Amino acid sequence: MSDNQTLADKVFSELTTAIVRGELRPGSKLSEQTLVERYGGSRAPMREAIQKLEARHLVVRIPHAGARVVSLSLAELRDIYEVRLELESMACRLAAQRMTDAEIAELYGLLAEHEASIAAEQGQAYYQKAGDLDFHYRIIKGSKNHRLHQMLCGELYHIVRMYRYQTSTSTRRPLQALQEHQRIVEAISARDAELAELLMRRHIQASLTNLENRLAEEEGRS
Amino acid sequence: MSDNQTLADKVFSELTTAIVRGELRPGSKLSEQTLVERYGGSRAPMREAIQKLEARHLVVRIPHAGARVVSLSLAELRDIYEVRLELESMACRLAAQRMTDAEIAELYGLLAEHEASIAAEQGQAYYQKAGDLDFHYRIIKGSKNHRLHQMLCGELYHIVRMYRYQTSTSTRRPLQALQEHQRIVEAISARDAELAELLMRRHIQASLTNLENRLAEEEGRS
DNA sequence: TCAGGGCTGATTGTATACAATCTTAGTCTT
DNA sequence: AAGACTAAGATTGTATACAATCAGCCCTGA
Numbered sequence: 390m391s392d393n394q395t396l397a398d399k400v401f402s403e404l405t406t407a408i409v410r411g412e413l414r415p416g417s418k419l420s421e422q423t424l425v426e427r428y429g430g431s432r433a434p435m436r437e438a439i440q441k442l443e444a445r446h447l448v449v450r451i452p453h454a455g456a457r458v459v460s461l462s463l464a465e466l467r468d469i470y471e472v473r474l475e476l477e478s479m480a481c482r483l484a485a486q487r488m489t490d491a492e493i494a495e496l497y498g499l500l501a502e503h504e505a506s507i508a509a510e511q512g513q514a515y516y517q518k519a520g521d522l523d524f525h526y527r528i529i530k531g532s533k534n535h536r537l538h539q540m541l542c543g544e545l546y547h548i549v550r551m552y553r554y555q556t557s558t559s560t561r562r563p564l565q566a567l568q569e570h571q572r573i574v575e576a577i578s579a580r581d582a583e584l585a586e587l588l589m590r591r592h593i594q595a596s597l598t599n600l601e602n603r604l605a606e607e608e609g610r611s
Numbered sequence: 612m613s614d615n616q617t618l619a620d621k622v623f624s625e626l627t628t629a630i631v632r633g634e635l636r637p638g639s640k641l642s643e644q645t646l647v648e649r650y651g652g653s654r655a656p657m658r659e660a661i662q663k664l665e666a667r668h669l670v671v672r673i674p675h676a677g678a679r680v681v682s683l684s685l686a687e688l689r690d691i692y693e694v695r696l697e698l699e700s701m702a703c704r705l706a707a708q709r710m711t712d713a714e715i716a717e718l719y720g721l722l723a724e725h726e727a728s729i730a731a732e733q734g735q736a737y738y739q740k741a742g743d744l745d746f747h748y749r750i751i752k753g754s755k756n757h758r759l760h761q762m763l764c765g766e767l768y769h770i771v772r773m774y775r776y777q778t779s780t781s782t783r784r785p786l787q788a789l790q791e792h793q794r795i796v797e798a799i800s801a802r803d804a805e806l807a808e809l810l811m812r813r814h815i816q817a818s819l820t821n822l823e824n825r826l827a828e829e830e831g832r833s
Numbered sequence: 834t835c836a837g838g839g840c841t842g843a844t845t846g847t848a849t850a851c852a853a854t855c856t857t858a859g860t861c862t863t
Numbered sequence: 864a865a866g867a868c869t870a871a872g873a874t875t876g877t878a879t880a881c882a883a884t885c886a887g888c889c890c891t892g893a
Contacts, residue, residue, distance in 0.1 A: 395674055395876065420844070431878045433655075436845090440659065444666030452617055453845055453884050468758040471705075472698070479697045536690040540762065617846065642874070653848045658875090675854045675875055 397437035400428050404438060408447050408458055409551050415460035419448060445544060447551075459548075463604045466552055470597045473545050474590065476537060477525065481573065481589035484531035485582040492531055496574050499524060500567070507563055522550075524570055528577075528589070566592075619659035622650050626660060630669050630680055631773050637682035641670060667766055669773075681770075685826045688774060692819045695767050696812065698759060699747065703795065703811035706753035707804040714753055718796050721746060722789070729785055744772075746792055750799075750811070788814075 404424075407413045419442075424435040439456045442448040450456040461469075488496075503520045529541050569592045576585035626646075629635045641664075646657040661678045664670040672678040683691075710718075725742045751763050791814045798807035 393674060397876085398674075422844075432845090433877055433879095436659075437662065437876090440662050440666075444662075452615060452620075454886085455844065465757065468756045471756055472701075472759050472762065475697060475701045476694070479694075483693075534690045534693055535687065537694050540694065540766075544762075619846085644874075654875090655847055655849095659846090676856085677874065 395434065395437075396430050397434040397441070400424065400430075400434060400438040401441045403428065404442055405445070405447065405547065408442070409547050411551070413458050415458050415551075417458050419456045419458065445547060447547060461548070461552065463600065463607060466548075467597070467600050467604055469545055469548055470593075470600055473541065473549060474593045474597055476541055476545070477529065477593055478586045478590040480529045480532040480534070480537055480541065481577070482582045482586035483534060483537075484528045485577040485580055485585040487533040488531035488577060492527070493574070493578050496524075496527060496531075496577070499527065500571055500574060503567055503570070507567060518553075521566060522546075528573075531577075617656065617659075618652050619656040619663070622646065622652075622656060622660040623663045625650065626664055627667075627669065627769065630664070631769050633773070635680050637680050637773075639680050641678045641680065643677075667769060669769060683770070683774065685822065685829060688770075689819070689822050689826055691767055691770055692815075692822055695763065695771060696815045696819055698763055698767070699751065699815055700808045700812040702751045702754040702756070702759055702763065703799070704804045704808035705756055705759075706750045707799040707802055707807040709755040710753035710799060714749070715796070715800050718746075718749060718799070721749065722793055722796060725789055725792070729789060740775075743788060744768075750795075753799075 404413070404419075413419075419439060421432045421435045421439070424438070425432055428435070439448060439450065443450045443456065447459055448456045449459050499520070503524075506520070526542065529538050532538065569588065573585060573588045573592065576588055626635070626641075635641075641661060643654045643657045643661070646660070647654055650657070661670060661672065665672045665678065669681055670678045671681050721742070725746075728742070748764065751760050754760065791810065795807055795810045795814065798810055
């Protein structure tokens, strides 16, 4: 029953985490033969795993030329952040309308945990980051829109996490982020959808403007 | 050079149009063997084609049990429309900011064509539908956000087109749609991003509310 | 020295064969 | 008669082999 997942799925999972964690650098080649040597099995499941990665935009495949880990330009990253900004604001609005009281209570609990971990200063960047992801994840799920959840968690978030170490956002300001999270939850709790959306938009906007500044200065240089 | 596309790609294209046009009914099974008999070749390319369809959410694949053409519930369709509403409004806002004057001029030209075809009453539902798609497509492209373009055109639109014959929207009111299109283009031309977004939101909202009404009455029935 | 063509090696695309799993029909039990 | 179990058949997952294509290198000629 737990062995229900196919070999291709397992390799896909392994490769996904490897790419997201940066163990496989952007631009590096993924030859099918290499994967066979590393993970065992035959080429067929490896091809399937690569195709699934391609579907999630984690690798780029060129016919007869192989697959490479995706390497995004700043412009492409800006595109992704723009879309994420819009979709996650939307998710927050819907969450304010559709989350159950129990789910909101859980959100409060999560915030309390974060607050404690920050206060104790045990919560280093890593914990804060995981907590941040968890927070956003719950709100997305609270939107009760399955497709929205799929798009944000299945297609955009891997990329965002992958490039997060570059962007240096929402990790250097844990306290401020926590306060923003608190206000968002308050808005959701008050069922104020418009305010919740606005606050989430602002919360994410910082990353985007940061990115656009870098994009502008890079264009100025060239 | 034109033969550069692989067999899997060709089968994928064929199947995509077949599904979108309704020649393959939602829920019908896609066995690999059947595809081999219909399109020739061997199972390997067929598997790849099916996987690409799965990536675009046009089929659902269950391990060891095969692939079926996706069959969406009204609730899932609502989710998709909600996301489309948000993304396409966003696209319209960005288009107002980023489209070139030449592209806007082309939009006006497109509107003139539609007006003529409606006035001559040669433009039956089919032409109007294609024209409508073209209009929306150009605005999406005008957003200059490649990922947004990918998501709307590559992932959502096939589904929307597939179920459009059910929803009966934006085909029975060609004149009103045209007028709404004209106002949208005027807003874009005036570089009024907020207004353009608002108008597009209203323009698409009709389909969504229609869908939600049907969803509500279905839930009331059960 | 450099541009261009062709060859070799490697890699991907495709075909076929085998193994594992699911589905379905039938039978048996309660 | 309804439901569960079993076995046969079919279908998918995997492995291996072959063909087609591409990348890199050497060689040739101006």
